[in-house]
Amino acid sequence: MIEVESITKRYGSLVAIKDVSFSVEKGEIVGFLGPNGAGKTTTLKIITCYMPPTEGTVKVDGIDCLENSLEVRKRLGYLPESVPLYREMTVKRFLKFAAESKGVNGKKKEKEIDRVMDTCGLSEVKNRIIGHLSKGYRQRVGIAQALINDPPILIFDEPTIGLDPSQIIEIRQLIKDLGEEKTIILSSHILPEVSQVCQKVIIINRGKVIATETPANLTSQLQKTTRIILRVKSDSEPVDSIIEKLKGIPGVMNITREHQEDSLVIETDQTKDLRPVISRTVVENNWDLLEIKLHDFSLEDIFLELVTKEEEAA
């Protein structure tokens, strides 16, 4: 559906993105993830034909963004990062402009405007001036204009930024619902958002793509070891000797102490689950077992690891 082939964008001497390639299949919800200033917005602006890349090509539905940008733009609904809206207009008038611009005319226009207002919950504010609306409503107007004329591809640049938690949940749900029929690219620097909503994550840092995976795959790929968190107490034995004894278990690779005195992080071979053996050892030694659990990598850990690795390499 969307093919991005080794695009580079330079602003003068500043390289915003370098040799970025990825593709998005039909019906996918793709999360575009990266720290601030990584080049997310630049990439999205290029896909939406707002500006051409310095090098490389972008094809949407097989159509080149440079050669036939009008055809590409017809297939896209775009919500820019700053949610730009004509503030002097009423919600309805603005959506009318969006509809006319996308070539929806006549009777269909009214219907289409009513449909997107319904989807985004805007019916009760349709006659209010956009400049007077709250941030949450403005965000919805921004999404509504992207939905007009039912484009198969939706591109949302940081759709939940600056919203309060309940609004964030609403918008995420809306995006999830939309994702059932549409191809969506969603940029964000908030990780849980991406892991909740997206089927695929593209991580970008310093203008380069550093990973393209499903959230689950990312986790398993980066997780070379399994971590077990163990909290034990013993009145007779010092922690060091406990660590020594645990290190004797086959498969245990490393043990580190957490901030809490009695909490140990045991890194083990990924292939085996050592929890039964460890708990048996604890019982045999007469230590008091307070807690034992498998530590899941969160997307945050992976993200940090990828980004720091990248930075070390650079």
Add this chain to the structure above:
Amino acid sequence: MTGFKPVYRKELYSFFASPTFYVVALIFLVIAGYFYFSAVSYYSILSFQGMQNPMWARQLNPTEMVLRPFFMDISVIMLLICPLLTMRVLAEEKKNNTSELLFTYPLTDSGVLLGKFFATLSVLFIIILGTLPSLVYFGTLTTIHWPIVAAGYLGLFLLGAAFVSLGILASSLTENQIIAAVLAFGALLLFWVIGWSKAFAGPQLAGFVSYISIINHFENFAKGVIDIRDVVYYVVFATFFLFLTLRFLESQRWRG
């Protein structure tokens, strides 16, 4: 050309929704009203004197004494208000990032630009037409030739087109509306006064500077003369600056 209609309509809506339009229209009409009042008052004083002195009566000509100065005066006020109307046209879109919406909708750049140009020109002409009732009233007091009035308004329309095109170019250069207005005003004033240098410009250049001057071509219209050369001048002027604006929008896109 897709984009002309929606953008034209949107721009008209935005003009009428903004207080700027009303303030500009008010000031324009107040000043135009003052000029009209003083021209008509002068004319009526001379008419009284003409009753006593038949020699003067022959010189009493409503076209020469009221219409021509009135149209010339309006052209001066237009010079002042045009930059105020054009300054927001592209600068505001850039400032509010709405250009990102506008240029990712399936609209051609030329459609967008022409929509904006004709909307601004329409708004300007609506303001100018606000002076028509005073001429209609004048027509009830004395005999005036309406084709001359029509030529005058056609001239104002063409002059307005030239002003607006240059103003929109200025607005495309910056996202600051004040800068856009100052640039437009400065450039227009320069095109206005360049004709004055004809006296010392030398034989070859004199013809050129008086031809390039934006106001020299208006004087015929104010007298009621429609010369095709003047029409061509304004059309070429407007087309040239709109074309420059279009090129400029494109180059801005490439630079990001």
